[in-house]
Amino acid sequence: MKTAAIQMRATPRVDExxxxxxxxxxxxAQAGAELIALPEYFCLMGMxxxxxxxxxxxxxxxxxxFTVSTPMQHILSETAKEHGVxxxxxxxxxxxxxxDKIYNSTLVYNPQGERxxxxxxxxxxxxxxxxxxxxxxxxxxxxxTPTAFTLTDRSGEDWRIALGxxxxxxxxxxxxxxxxxxxxDLIVLPSAFTYTTGKAHWELLLRxxxxxxxxxxxxxxxxxxxxxxxxxxxxxxxVGPWGEILAVQAExxxxxxxxxxxxxxxxxxxxxxxxxxxxxxAC
Numbered sequence: 001m002k003t004a005a006i007q008m009r010a011t012p013r014v015d016e017x018x019x020x021x022x023x024x025x026x027x028x029a030q031a032g033a034e035l036i037a038l039p040e041y042f043c044l045m046g047m048x049x050x051x052x053x054x055x056x057x058x059x060x061x062x063x064x065x066f067t068v069s070t071p072m073q074h075i076l077s078e079t080a081k082e083h084g085v086x087x088x089x090x091x092x093x094x095x096x097x098x099x100d101k102i103y104n105s106t107l108v109y110n111p112q113g114e115r116x117x118x119x120x121x122x123x124x125x126x127x128x129x130x131x132x133x134x135x136x137x138x139x140x141x142x143x144x145t146p147t148a149f150t151l152t153d154r155s156g157e158d159w160r161i162a163l164g165x166x167x168x169x170x171x172x173x174x175x176x177x178x179x180x181x182x183x184x185d186l187i188v189l190p191s192a193f194t195y196t197t198g199k200a201h202w203e204l205l206l207r208x209x210x211x212x213x214x215x216x217x218x219x220x221x222x223x224x225x226x227x228x229x230x231x232x233x234x235x236x237x238x239v240g241p242w243g244e245i246l247a248v249q250a251e252x253x254x255x256x257x258x259x260x261x262x263x264x265x266x267x268x269x270x271x272x273x274x275x276x277x278x279x280x281x282a283c
Contacts, residue, residue: 001153003035004028005256006090007236007249009224010045014055017043018072020253021090022079028255029083034153036083038090039220039236040104040166040192043072047228049139056093056102062115073107073115081113086151090190090220091121091165101141106163106190108149119147119163123171127197134194136167148178157262159185166191169205175213183275184215185262192222198233203245211243214269216260223251241265 006024010017021042028036044052057070066074072092080087087109094105108117120143124136148162162178169189178184187209193202202219210217216239223234234251238258246258269275 001034001155001157001159001260002032003218003238003258003260004031004033004037005218005220005236005238005247006036006038006042007221007223007234007252007254007256008039008042009226009232009253010039010042010222011227012044012046012051014044014072018075022075024253024255025079025083025085025087028257029085031255031257033085033255033257035086035088035151035218037088037188037190037218037220039222040091040190041222042090042190043092045192045222045226045228045230049136052093053100053102053139056095058095059105059118060115076107077109077113077115080109080111084111086110088163088188088190088220094120096141099141101139103143104136104140104165105143106147106165106188108163117147117149117163119143119165120145121165121168122146122174123167125167127194129196132194132196146174146178148184159260159262161186161188163187164189166193169209169219170201172209172212175209179213179215179275183269184213185265186216186218186260187213189217189219190221191219193233195231195233198235202233202235203237206237206239207243207245210239210241212274214241214272214275215265216241220256223249223253241268 060070060073076089103120106119221236222232238246
């Protein structure tokens with residue numbers, strides 16, 4: 001299955017970001033990608049953390065993506081349908097009922113434009129090195145439900161796909177739990193890693209999640225210097241089940257493509273049946 005991870009350098013302007021995202025999705029689809037994933041915060045990298053509160057949408061009805069209050073979800077749905085692809089919509093700010101905070105939500109659309117999965121980021125990033133400080137809990141409500149879904153590709157093969165967002169990458173138990181009943185074929189992690197943490201840990205963590213689950217990993221990312229002064233690490237990456245880097249882009253907007261092969265994944269699992277050797281339960 002050919003897959004694409006989109007790298008962006010989002011701005012404080014939603015329309016501009018969607019124009020860029022749609023152009024990159026079109027490029028990926030024309031290259032033959034069946035599954036396309038956008039990065040975290042692809043729709044907005046605001047000047048202030050609270051900016052995303054002002055564009056947050058209620059969750060659209062799964063069967064009717066368009067209302068006047070859900071334009072971003074409508075665009076994702078229509079874009080997936082237009083190109084006939086599975087689209088993992090990075091993250092969108094989705095309103096949390098009874099709260100002034102929002103969810104950082106990944107929505108998945110099938111080639112018919114139907115929403116088939118939703119994941120709300122569970123682990124909220126917090127970092128303070130004396131010079132830079134981030135605390136997502138000031139604006140976000142954490143999700144509670146680990147999420148995986150099944151994709152049937154154009155050849156008729158099924159792929160079990162786990163969802164995570166950025167900081168979730170540091171918590172291997174999330175993916176162990178999702179793979180407990182059925183091994184994962186792919187982990188998708190829309191991200192916006194800071195340059196500091198990304199330089200130290202990004203590749204290391206992505207390859208570790210691939211190796212320990214003997215599965216593929218797709219990590220679309222924000223990459224570059226943003227108008228709000230923040231620098232994201234980029235290095236959008238697709239990793240194979242042996243931990244090998246299949247494709248990567250360091251900085252700037254672009255499309256990262258790779259062919260994922262389940263036969264090679266099964267070969268790796270046969271040669272090194274580590275998933276069958278676990279002794280300590282789900283974690």
